[in-house]
Amino acid sequence: xxxxxxxxxxxxxxxxxxxxxxxxxxxxxxxxxxxxxxxxxxxxxxxxxxxxxxxxxxxxxxxxxxxxxxxxxxxxxxxxxxxxxxxxxxxxxxxxxxxxxxxxxxxxxxxxxxxxxxxxxxxxxxxxxxxxxxxxxxxxxxxxxxxxxxxxxxxxxxxxxxxxxxxxxxxxxxxxxxxxxxxxxxxxxxxxxxxxxxxxxxxxxxxxxxxxxxxxxxxxxxxxxxxxxxxxxxxxxxxxxxxxxxxxxxxxxxxxxxxxxxxxxxxxxxxxxxxxxxxxxxxxxxxxxxxxxxxxxxxxxxxxxxxxxxxxxxxxxxxxxxxxxxxxxxxxxxxxxxxxxxxxxxxxxxxxxxxxxxxxxxxxxxxxxxxxxxxxxxxxxxxxxxxxxxxxxxxxxxxxxxx
Amino acid sequence: xxxxxxxxxxxxxxxxxxxxxxxxxxxxxxxxxxxxxxxxxxxxxxxxxxxxxxxxxxxxxxxxxxxxxxxxxxxxxxxxxxxxxxxxxxxxxxxxxxxxxxxxxxxxxxxxxxxxxxxxxxxxxxxxxxxxxxxxxxxxxxxxxxxxxxxxxxxxxxxxxxxxxxxxxxxxxxxxxxxxxxxxxxxxxxxxxxxxxxxxxxxxxxxxxxxxxxxxxxxxxxxxxxxxxxxxxxxxxxxxxxxxxxxxxxxxxxxxxxxxxxxxxxxxxxxxxxxxxxxxxxxxxxxxxxxxxxxxxxxxxxxxxxxxxxxxxxxxxxxxxxxxxxxxxxxxxxxxxxxxxxxxxxxxxxxxxxxxxxxxxxxxxxxxxxxxxxxxxxxxxxxxxxxxxxxxxxxxxxxxxxx
Numbered sequence: 038x039x040x041x042x043x044x045x046x047x048x049x050x051x052x053x054x055x056x057x058x059x060x061x062x063x064x065x066x067x068x069x070x071x072x073x074x075x076x077x078x079x080x081x082x083x084x085x086x087x088x089x090x091x092x093x094x095x096x097x098x099x100x101x102x103x104x105x106x107x108x109x110x111x112x113x114x115x116x117x118x119x120x121x122x123x124x125x126x127x128x129x130x131x132x133x134x135x136x137x138x139x140x141x142x143x144x145x146x147x148x149x150x151x152x153x154x155x156x157x158x159x160x161x162x163x164x165x166x167x168x169x170x171x172x173x174x175x176x177x178x179x180x181x182x183x184x185x186x187x188x189x190x191x192x193x194x195x196x197x198x199x200x201x202x203x204x205x206x207x208x209x210x211x212x213x214x215x216x217x218x219x220x221x222x223x224x225x226x227x228x229x230x231x232x233x234x235x236x237x238x239x240x241x242x243x244x245x246x247x248x249x250x251x252x253x254x255x256x257x258x259x260x261x262x263x264x265x266x267x268x269x270x271x272x273x274x275x276x277x278x279x280x281x282x283x284x285x286x287x288x289x290x291x292x293x294x295x296x297x298x299x300x301x302x303x304x305x306x307x308x309x310x311x312x313x314x315x316x317x318x319x320x321x322x323x324x325x326x327x328x329x330x331x332x333x334x335x336x337x338x339x340x341x342x343x344x345x346x347x348x349x350x351x352x353x354x355x356x357x358x359x360x361x362x363x364x365x366x367x368x369x370x371x372x373x374x375x376x377x378x379x380x381x382x383x384x385x386x387x388x389x390x391x392x393x394x395x396x397x398x399x400x401x402x403x404x405x406x407x408x409x410x411x412x413x414x415x416x417x418x419x420x421x422x423x424x425x426x427x428x429x430x431x432x433x434x435x436x437x438x439x440x
Numbered sequence: 441x442x443x444x445x446x447x448x449x450x451x452x453x454x455x456x457x458x459x460x461x462x463x464x465x466x467x468x469x470x471x472x473x474x475x476x477x478x479x480x481x482x483x484x485x486x487x488x489x490x491x492x493x494x495x496x497x498x499x500x501x502x503x504x505x506x507x508x509x510x511x512x513x514x515x516x517x518x519x520x521x522x523x524x525x526x527x528x529x530x531x532x533x534x535x536x537x538x539x540x541x542x543x544x545x546x547x548x549x550x551x552x553x554x555x556x557x558x559x560x561x562x563x564x565x566x567x568x569x570x571x572x573x574x575x576x577x578x579x580x581x582x583x584x585x586x587x588x589x590x591x592x593x594x595x596x597x598x599x600x601x602x603x604x605x606x607x608x609x610x611x612x613x614x615x616x617x618x619x620x621x622x623x624x625x626x627x628x629x630x631x632x633x634x635x636x637x638x639x640x641x642x643x644x645x646x647x648x649x650x651x652x653x654x655x656x657x658x659x660x661x662x663x664x665x666x667x668x669x670x671x672x673x674x675x676x677x678x679x680x681x682x683x684x685x686x687x688x689x690x691x692x693x694x695x696x697x698x699x700x701x702x703x704x705x706x707x708x709x710x711x712x713x714x715x716x717x718x719x720x721x722x723x724x725x726x727x728x729x730x731x732x733x734x735x736x737x738x739x740x741x742x743x744x745x746x747x748x749x750x751x752x753x754x755x756x757x758x759x760x761x762x763x764x765x766x767x768x769x770x771x772x773x774x775x776x777x778x779x780x781x782x783x784x785x786x787x788x789x790x791x792x793x794x795x796x797x798x799x800x801x802x803x804x805x806x807x808x809x810x811x812x813x814x815x816x817x818x819x820x821x822x823x824x825x826x827x828x829x830x831x832x833x834x835x836x837x838x839x840x841x842x843x
Contacts, residue, residue, distance in 0.1 A: 086764070087760065087763040087764045088762075088763040088764075088768070088769055088771050089759045089760055089762065089763030089771045089791070090763075116756070118756065119756060119759055119788070119791055119792055119793060120792060120793070121792045152754075152756060153754075153756025153757070153759065153760060154755060154756035154759070154788065154792075154793040155756075155793070156793075262756075262759075262760050262763060339742070339830075339834070339838070340838055343834070343835050343837075343838030343839045344838065344839070346835060346839045347838070347839030347840040349839065349840055351555075351556075352557060353519070353521065353522060353555060353556025353557035353558075353665075354556070356492045356522055356556065356557070356665070357490065357492055357556060357665050359491075359492065360490040360491040360492030360493075360665060361489070361490045361491070365491070366491055368491050368492045385522070385557065388492070388522055389522055389523060389524045389557075390522060390523070390557040390558070390559075427835055427838075428835055429832045429835050429836070431742070431746070431835075432746050432749065432830055432831055432832050432834075432835060433832070434746075435742070435743055435746030435747065435750070435830075436746045436747070436749045436750030436752065437750040437752055
């Protein structure tokens with residue numbers, strides 16, 4: 038497998054575009070994105086588990102029920118959620134795009150992200166569809182930009198991989214910076230591949246991947262209402278279609294995982310106001326479910342997050358967060374090590390502090406990517422959760438987001 | 441029932457003291473507190489449910505297993521948690537105090553609060569016990585001050601109430617500002633009463649009270665390792681002892697609740713860095729457990745907390761937090777109103793936004809105490825949770841607490 042340029046346009050037969058259509062007040066920020074496959078593609082999606090769901094989620098679910106789609110349209114600046122006419126607006130977006138592209142509106146995936154509870158005006162979108170389609174090209178940058186909200190960095194990646202002797206490609210873009218604790222699905226992520234794979238196997242690959250990638254990210258413990266990840270697979274690489282488990286399915290999953298792991302880490306590292314990516318690697322748990330709960334509890338603790346911001350090796354807060362995670366654990370076996378590019382420093386062994394150099398700890402915790410390595414010594418299960426530090430800027434960004 | 445001065449010294453037969461003994465570097469901040477009852481008192485305690493527990497918790501549990509105690513000693517500046525010699529230190533504190541007061545060490549409640557994982561030096565405490573006992577007096581202020589960590593405001597209250605025709609008194613002090621999401625117990629709270637009540641009924645009263653008072657507070661979702669609430673009842677008011685349920689038990693519970701409700705609100709309003717007390721009043725839930733989960737989910741959402749800091753009526757975040765609380769709810773029936781001393785503004789009805797005056801909303805949300813009133817329309821259960829806004833200062837305080 039080798040990394041390549043091109044994001045969602047890296048795979049054969051995909052074009053993308055992103056424009057400013059007028060949903061946002063700030064004209065310098067694109068707000069409408071489009072991804073189109075030349076041919077009808079197998080389509081798999083996972084969605085937020087929040088009971089309050091964006092209207093586009095319901096419309097997309099209905100549209101991809103047959104396992105296929107041709108295009109993805111997404112606006113930023115407004116989540117189209119908790120609005121009386123939300124479903125109608127989302128359906129109109131699909132209808133207008135279907136007419137413009139000459140495809141059934143039922144082959145459109147629709148997504149929205151931004152403020153909740155503000156009616157979404159269809160007019161700028163209706164006027165924007167023609168220029169959006171006209172802008173379609175081989176560059177996924179504009180689309181990656183148009184789906185961003187408070188994100189600071191664009192998030193895109195692509196890989197080439199081999200299936201049954203054929204070169205296949207897979208690439209993705211995503212957004213997500215606040216209101217991020219995906220649960221069974223996540224944020225907005227759009228992934229394209231030219232591999233040939235059946236809708237059922239594509240959905241299986243995505244559903245098995247997400248619990249270990251996007252669902253292990255948490256910026257603030259807030260599970261959004263509009264989370265969604267979509268994969269389109271148009272088969273244009275010409276490989277023998279993947280229709281069962283086996284070597285090819287495993288190779289596809291590995292490629293999908295390469296994309297989702299990169300995108301997940303990108304989201305965590307670009308958390309609202311974040312200055313550091315925090316990776317919590319937990320080992321030696323009794324079972325996987327417990328490992329997930331424990332590692333996420335550490336990543337979500339505001340006190341741990343503040344300590345990481347301040348480069349303070351306050352490991353007691355890590356133990357505290359493990360202790361309230363709701364997982365039976367022998368606290369007298371817990372070990373904690375902080376590590377980064379600057380080195381590693383063991384701070385706790387058998388649930389008790391060990392002497393360490395405060396100077397080294399400060400150096401380790403001043404890096405932009407920090408690992409909190411936890412050992413439980415109770416079994417073989419492990420989990421890795423991704424988060425970020427809690428900073429003044431998170432408060433600033435979210436103290437006045439709506440107005 | 442009428443409010444009175446005196447905190448833990450308001451009830452007959454109690455004296456208190458607080459001094460600086462040298463646990464903290466900052467000599468201007470008291471760090472050792474003592475509360476003593478003239479006679480052996482019935483004693484009830486509730487403790488943190490965090491699996492990582494402070495050593496004093498274990499020692500206190502053993503000491504009060506017989507239902508009685510005479511004195512409470514508490515240091516701040518160090519939690520005596522996750523230390524190899526923690527139990528030994530806590531036991532020594534009880535032994536030294538027992539000798540100084542001429543009581544069995546098994547009649548001492550011991551508590552510690554502060555940094556986790558830093559060994560607690562017994563020397564300043566050993567040297568401090570004589571001056572501490574010498575300082576005993578009728579003023580609970582010094583004790584209330586000596587148990588504070590990052591708290592800005594002292595928290596004490598007292599009431600007079602009538603049991604079987606006799607005037608009884610109950611008063612309490614507590615501390616708590618960060619690492620606050622009590623679970624089945626909470627923070628440090630010390631309550632004294634001269635009412636006569638059996639240990640069993642006292643424990644029953646406390647255990648029934650805490651789920652609706654301290655356990656409904658959350659500053660940051662972090663359940664501490666050292667939470668504890670203790671009530672001493674020495675019977676010196678001379679009322680007929682409360683030994684069963686009935687009118688007197690109900691009157692005692694009402695008095696206890698008056699103390700714990702006041703202290704709970706004080707903790708929430710004095711959350712680390714907080715500028716506002718946030719009260720989430722949720723009504724119309726199917727059952728109480730669901731109402732608790734839903735109201736706490738709103739109070740804990742970093743995004744809701746930041747919006748309150750910015751006086752931004754971003755009700756979509758309230759719906760989002762309700763949606764991920766893990767409680768089955770018909771989101772199309774949810775109503776939300778923000779209210780304060782400046783008025784009330786309805787922002788959401790039937791899960792959808794309603795037109796409102798942004799100007800009024802800004803005024804309402806700029807007050808120092810804000811209610812988020814939520815109606816579900818699904819049943820008769822309700823719950824009230826207490827929290828605060830998330831501010832720059834929370835990050836500042838916790839970015840460098842340990843050093």
